[in-house]
Amino acid sequence: MSFTESKTHQNLKAAFAGESQANRRYTWMAQVAEKEGLPEVASLFKHSADGETGHALKHLMYLAAKAGDPATGLPLGDSLTNLKSAVAGETYEYTDMYPEFARVAREEGHAEIAAWFETLAKVERFHAGRFQDALTRLQAGGIAKPDADIAKHI
Known part of the structure; x- marks a missing residue:
């Protein structure tokens, strides 16, 4: 097993x-x-x-x-790998999870909660975009690690 x-x-x-x-x-x-x-x-x-x-x-x-990320099932490890999982998780939340939660809440007569879920879908889309931007920049070498002497003071 x-x-x-x-x-x-x-x-x-x-x-x-x-x-x-x-x-x-x-x-x-x-x-x-x-x-x-x-x-x-x-x-x-x-x-x-x-x-x-x-x-x-x-x-x-x-x-x-x-087993990887409990939310996405994708591997976890270094920052590149973690960013990929974060993009997948946030994308699922804004494309599937929150829209479905909003639909059900509205259908059940909970308009305020439906609106809250719709707001969260927008926020999660923003989060996915930020993670994707960081992933793209990291893959292209556009995110530099701080100098070791500087890093110890951060």
């Missing part, structure tokens, strides 16, 4: 998604606590969000090594 057909692969993908979502939820909860004037609670949520990020990144490390 290949790794991508294994239950472990599915578990890693689910764990990565869960930890990533926990990070975003706790980040939002920290903002709520700050608005409520509860810095201790906000700090607890922020630190927990950071921990969840660490967990998610470790899951992604295993996924990248064994």
